[in-house]
Amino acid sequence: MSSESAIDVHGLSKSFGDKHVVNDLNLQVGKGEIFGFLGPNGSGKTTVIRMLCGLLTPDAGSGTCLGFDVLSQSAEIKKQVGYMTQRFSFYEDLSIRENLDFVARLYDMPNRKQTVQAGMEDLGLMDRADQLAGTLSGGWKQRLALAACMLHRPRLLLLDEPTAGVDPKARRDFWDEIHRLAEQGISVLVSTHYMDEAARCHRLAYIAYGHLLASGTPEALIDQSGLSSFSVKDNSSALAERLRKLPGVQQVVAMGNVYSVSGQDGALIEAGLAGLPDVRFERTDTGLEQVFIQLMENVQDAAP
Amino acid sequence: MKSPLAWHRLWAIVLKEFVQMRRDRITFAMMVGIPVMQLILFGFAINTDPKRLPTVVFNASPSAYTRSFVASMENSGYFDVLTSPATVAEAREAMAIGDVQFIVSIPPDFSRQLVRGEKPALLLEADASDPAATGNAISALNSLNQSALQHDLKGPLATLGTPPPSFEIRVQRNYNPEGITQYNIVPGLMGTILTMTLIMMTGMAMTRELERGTMENLLAFPVHPLEVMIGKILPYIMVGYIQVAVILIAAYFLFSVPIVGSLTLLLACVLIFLAANLTVGMMFSTIAKSQLQAMQMTFFFFLPSLLLSGFMFPFRGMPVWAQFIGEGLPLTHFLRIVRGIMLKGNGWTETWPNVWPMLVFMVVVMLIGFKRYRKTLD
Ligand SMILES: Nc1ncnc2c1ncn2[C@@H]1O[C@H](COP(=O)(O)OP(=O)(O)OP(=O)(O)O)[C@@H](O)[C@H]1O
Ligand SMILES: [Mg+2]
Numbered sequence: 001m002s003s004e005s006a007i008d009v010h011g012l013s014k015s016f017g018d019k020h021v022v023n024d025l026n027l028q029v030g031k032g033e034i035f036g037f038l039g040p041n042g043s044g045k046t047t048v049i050r051m052l053c054g055l056l057t058p059d060a061g062s063g064t065c066l067g068f069d070v071l072s073q074s075a076e077i078k079k080q081v082g083y084m085t086q087r088f089s090f091y092e093d094l095s096i097r098e099n100l101d102f103v104a105r106l107y108d109m110p111n112r113k114q115t116v117q118a119g120m121e122d123l124g125l126m127d128r129a130d131q132l133a134g135t136l137s138g139g140w141k142q143r144l145a146l147a148a149c150m151l152h153r154p155r156l157l158l159l160d161e162p163t164a165g166v167d168p169k170a171r172r173d174f175w176d177e178i179h180r181l182a183e184q185g186i187s188v189l190v191s192t193h194y195m196d197e198a199a200r201c202h203r204l205a206y207i208a209y210g211h212l213l214a215s216g217t218p219e220a221l222i223d224q225s226g227l228s229s230f231s232v233k234d235n236s237s238a239l240a241e242r243l244r245k246l247p248g249v250q251q252v253v254a255m256g257n258v259y260s261v262s263g264q265d266g267a268l269i270e271a272g273l274a275g276l277p278d279v280r281f282e283r284t285d286t287g288l289e290q291v292f293i294q295l296m297e298n299v300q301d302a303a304p
Numbered sequence: 305m306k307s308p309l310a311w312h313r314l315w316a317i318v319l320k321e322f323v324q325m326r327r328d329r330i331t332f333a334m335m336v337g338i339p340v341m342q343l344i345l346f347g348f349a350i351n352t353d354p355k356r357l358p359t360v361v362f363n364a365s366p367s368a369y370t371r372s373f374v375a376s377m378e379n380s381g382y383f384d385v386l387t388s389p390a391t392v393a394e395a396r397e398a399m400a401i402g403d404v405q406f407i408v409s410i411p412p413d414f415s416r417q418l419v420r421g422e423k424p425a426l427l428l429e430a431d432a433s434d435p436a437a438t439g440n441a442i443s444a445l446n447s448l449n450q451s452a453l454q455h456d457l458k459g460p461l462a463t464l465g466t467p468p469p470s471f472e473i474r475v476q477r478n479y480n481p482e483g484i485t486q487y488n489i490v491p492g493l494m495g496t497i498l499t500m501t502l503i504m505m506t507g508m509a510m511t512r513e514l515e516r517g518t519m520e521n522l523l524a525f526p527v528h529p530l531e532v533m534i535g536k537i538l539p540y541i542m543v544g545y546i547q548v549a550v551i552l553i554a555a556y557f558l559f560s561v562p563i564v565g566s567l568t569l570l571l572a573c574v575l576i577f578l579a580a581n582l583t584v585g586m587m588f589s590t591i592a593k594s595q596l597q598a599m600q601m602t603f604f605f606f607l608p609s610l611l612l613s614g615f616m617f618p619f620r621g622m623p624v625w626a627q628f629i630g631e632g633l634p635l636t637h638f639l640r641i642v643r644g645i646m647l648k649g650n651g652w653t654e655t656w657p658n659v660w661p662m663l664v665f666m667v668v669v670m671l672i673g674f675k676r677y678r679k680t681l682d
Contacts, residue, residue: 053524055681078524083521085517089521105315
C-alpha cells in the first residue's frame with residue numbers, strides 16, 4: 001500500500017430514521033489498490049459507497065477521497081471518480097452510444113467520438129451500439145454501465161456489484177481490466193458477493209450491520225479466522241446430518257457427493273471424522289466463503 | 305474562481321432531453337396535438353356564430369309594422385320565433401334554464417308611436433351568459449332596425465324608414481354584463497394550453513429521473529443543479545414556440561383574429577411567459593416525489609390560473625382577494641399582453657407593466673426550485 005491513499009475515512013456513520021445503517025466505519029484504500037467490499041445484503045455497502053462520492057451526507061465522520069474532503073468537496077470528487085451504481089441507472093430510452101455520448105459530453109472529453117468508440121470496443125458493445133439500453137439483457141446493461149463509469153478515466157473507481165449477472169467470460173475479462181487499471185495507479189473499491197472476485201482483490205473489508213468486522217488481505221483473513229477445513233467423501237446421503245453433529249464442526253457444505261467441513265478446532269474435528277466408519281477425508285485449504293459465513297454467524301449470535 | 309456552470313454540461317443535458325423527447329412520441333404528439341384539437345373544437349364544433357336561436361316575442365302592439373319586423377327577424381336566420389311560452393314570467397324561467405335565448409317585448413303603443421315618428425323602443429332581453437352566442441344575433445337585429453320597415457313605411461311615412469333608424473332597440477344583457485368577445489378565446493387558449501402542457505412536461509422532468517432510478521447517476525455526475533434545470537427547460541421552450549405557432553396560425557385562419565401589434569414583441573413576451581411556466585414545472589419537479597404528484601401539483605396551479613387570470617371570468621368582476629392572487633399569476637399578465645398586442649396594437653411601453661411581474665415571478669420560483677433541488681439521495 002502506497003503512502004498516498006485514495007480513500008481515507010474515519011468514524012463514518014449514517015442512519016435512516018432511527019435505523020443505524022453504518023456505524024463508525026474506518027476505511028483506507030491505497031493508490032492503485034483493488035479493495036473488495038463484502039458483507040451480507042443490507043449491511044450498508046451501497047450506503048458507504050454513496051457517502052464516499054457525496055450522494056449521501058454522513059451523520060458523523062470525516063475523511064478524504066482522492067485528497068478531497070468528503071463533506072465539503074464532493075463536486076471535485078465527482079469529477080475524478082467513476083461510480084457504478086448497483087441498480088442500472090442509465091437512460092433506457094437512449095441507445096448505448098447515446099448514453100456514452102452523454103457521459104462523454106458531461107465530462108467534456110477531448111476526441112469525444114473516439115473515446116466513446118474505444119469505450120464500446122473495450123467492453124464488446126460495438127454490435128449493440130445503437131440498441132436502446134432498455135432492451136438490453138441484464139449482463140449487457142452492466143457492461144454499458146461499466147463502460148460509462150470508466151469513460152472519463154477516473155482516478156478512483158467505486159463499483160457497486162459491477163459483475164452481478166455478468167457471464168463468467170465477461171467477468172474474467174472485466175477483472176483483468178481492473179488489474180490493468182490498478183497497475184496504472186487507479187484505485188478501485190468494489191463491492192461483490194462473489195468469492196472468486198474477493199480472492200482477486202488486494203485487500204478486503206467485511207461489514208455486517210454497518211460495522212466493520214474484519215479487513216486485510218485475503219490470506220490474512222483466512223489465517224485470522226483460525227478455521228480448519230476438510231473435504232469428506234462418502235456415498236451415503238445421510239452423511240450431512242451426521243457430520244453436523246460431530247463435535248467442533250461449524251460448517252458443512254455439500255458439493256455433489258463431496259462435503260466440505262470446517263470449524264475452529266481442527267484436531268477435534270479430525271478425531272470425530274476418524275471415528276466415522278467408511279468415510280474418506282483430507283485436510284484442505286479454507287476458502288473465503290467459509291471465513292465470511294463464520295463471521296456472519298458470529299454477528300448473528302452476538303446480535304440482540 | 306471558475307464559474308460552476310459550463311456550457312458543455314448544459315449542452316449535454318439539452319441534447320439528452322431532445323433525444324428522449326423524440327423517443328417519447330406520444331407525449332410529443334400530445335403537446336402539438338392538444339392545441340390543434342382545442343382550436344379545431346373552438347373553430348368548428350363550437351360555433352361562435354350560431355343561427356336559429358330560440359326567441360319569444362311578446363307583441364303588445366300587433367300591426368302590419370310589428371308583424372313585418374318579426375318576420376324579418378326570422379328571415380335574418382338568427383332568430384327562431386317560438387309560439388310558447390305564453391307569459392313573460394314563463395319565458396324568463398325558460399331563459400334561466402337555457403331553453404330560450406331571447407325575449408323580445410314590443411310595448412302596447414309601439415305601432416302608434418312609430419307612425420308618429422316618435423322613435424319608440426322595444427326591449428330585447430338576451431341570455432348573454434355566453435356572449436359569443438348572442439353577439440352576432442344582436443348586431444343582426446340592430447341592422448334589421450334600419451332595413452326592416454323600409455317596405456312598409458311608404459308614401460308620407462317614407463322619410464321615417466331611412467336612417468337614422470325609426471325606432472330604438474334596447475338590449476339588456478342578462479348574466480354577463482362585461483360581455484367577452486370571441487377574440488378573448490384565442491389569447492386565453494394560447495395561455496392556458498401553454499400553462500397546462502408545459503408545467504406538466506417539466507413537472508415530470510426530475511420526477512421521471514427519480515422514478516426510473518437515473519437520478520442516482522445524474523447526481524453522481526459533476527453537473528450543477530442549474531445546468532440540469534436550465535438544460536431541461538430549454539428544449540421545452542422550443543416545444544412552447546411550436547405550440548404558439550400552431551395556435552397563432554390557426555387563429556389567423558380559423559377566427560381571422562387580427563394581430564394589430566408587433567409579432568416580434570408578442571413572440572418576445574411569449575418567451576418570458578414560457579420560461580416562467582417552465583420554472584414552475586421545474587420547481588414542482590424538485591418537490592414532487594413521483595410523476596403522479598407532479599401532475600397533481602400542475603392541476604393545483606392550473607385551476608387558479610384558469611379561473612383567476614381573467615380567462616374564464618372578467619378580471620374586474622372578481623373580489624379583491626381573488627384579483628390579488630390573479631395578479632401574481634403569469635397567465636393573468638400574459639392574457640393582458642396578448643390581448644393588448646394582438647387586438648389593441650400595444651407597444652413596448654404599454655406592455656412592460658405586465659412583463660416585469662412575470663420576470664419577478666420567474667426569478668422567485670427559480671430560486672425556490674434551486675433551493676429544493678436534490679443534491680443528494682438523503
Ligand atoms: N434511503 C433509504 N432510506 C431508508 N433506509 C435505507 C435507505 N437506503 C438504504 N437503507 C437501508 O440501509 C440498509 C443498508 O442498505 P445498503 O443498500 O447500503 O445495503 P447493501 O450492503 O448495499 O446491500 P446489498 O448487498 O443488498 O446491496 C438496508 O437495511 C436498507 O434498507
Ligand atoms: Mg448494495
